[in-house]
Amino acid sequence: MRQAATVPDDVLKLSAWLPYRLFLVAAQVARPLEGFYGEAFGLSQAGWRILAVIAERDSANAAEIGRACALDPFAVSRGIGQLVELGFAVRRSGKLDRRTAAVSITRSGRNAFNRIAALGNAIEARLLSRLTEAEQATLGSALTRLEAESARIDAGGWRALLDDRGGS
Amino acid sequence: MRQAATVPDDVLKLSAWLPYRLFLVAAQVARPLEGFYGEAFGLSQAGWRILAVIAERDSANAAEIGRACALDPFAVSRGIGQLVELGFAVRRSGKLDRRTAAVSITRSGRNAFNRIAALGNAIEARLLSRLTEAEQATLGSALTRLEAESARIDAGGWRALLDDRGGS
DNA sequence: CAATATACTTGCATCGTGCAATTACCTATG
DNA sequence: CATAGGTAATTGCACGATGCAAGTATATTG
Structure with a gap:
């Protein structure tokens, strides 16, 4: 019964794998929100x-926006274009450097944002209602470190992951 | 100075909004992994x-698979098709109900899985290395409840979110 | 004042996704 | 036991998101 060879230590249970669990919550919660702003405003x-x-x-x-919401320049450009078409944002060419454009929200853009944010806050409140105050605090602080570490993982690429043990 | 009207309680800071923070970690961590299994095996x-x-x-x-990994029947069918083409899975028509197909992994599928799982485990280890044991336990238990609550939110759709206060 | 670099945009090819229609099969009913 | 209706899975097609090459306008540098 040399079964050991058929049970490598590489097992990975999807439903218990941290990245999948995070993804699942994020995806399930994003769907109703996307449904709302998609139907109501035609927003991507x-x-x-x-x-x-x-x-x-x-x-x-555009560069600042991209940094702030993890979007590449193409997506940012197209997203801004969409907002401008919808009347939710305006572009003014930058005064200091005219290659850049200063994008700002319009009044009707802010109205739309407030409506969507209300839904977003309701969703967050529903999630947080399932956690104690202490858990909320722990989760917040843990997420800060997970964000930093996942950024490093992303930057390093998969080749860097296969040999090294642990981090700094 | 009736400024109150211009500062509604609908403010939402993207970088502090729980669903976005979860999404960010999941997305950043998924990219290297997708890069790996995409290049190495042509897997989606x-x-x-x-x-x-x-x-x-x-x-x-297919139905069981869909339930287990939150995929709709179309995606499941296409995903299985891909795995079969790659030689990573086989379909046998179900013995009890022949409308269903019993899908199982092949030897080479398991080889591929083990290689990917090794990377996946390395990623998870990197993330967990930033948390104390106590935090890992808290996070795990919190995620269980967040998964359940987000499933309810998803099932209810956005209309259900706009009026009701709290949950059960 | 070229030459090169930067910020952003556009076009195009590709791929993933959602949905209607289809196929194959099962189950219940008269 | 025929058939009507339901279910599991698949396929085709249309559409939108995404990635990348190339283009435009502006800034910077030697």
């Missing part, structure tokens, strides 16, 4: 993210 | 998820 996911970013700034250029 | 995300599911079962039909 990138459009919503960008709208949220410019809602909390006076203005931002 | 659905293909990888299905492979992981049939790796832990003797066989499964």
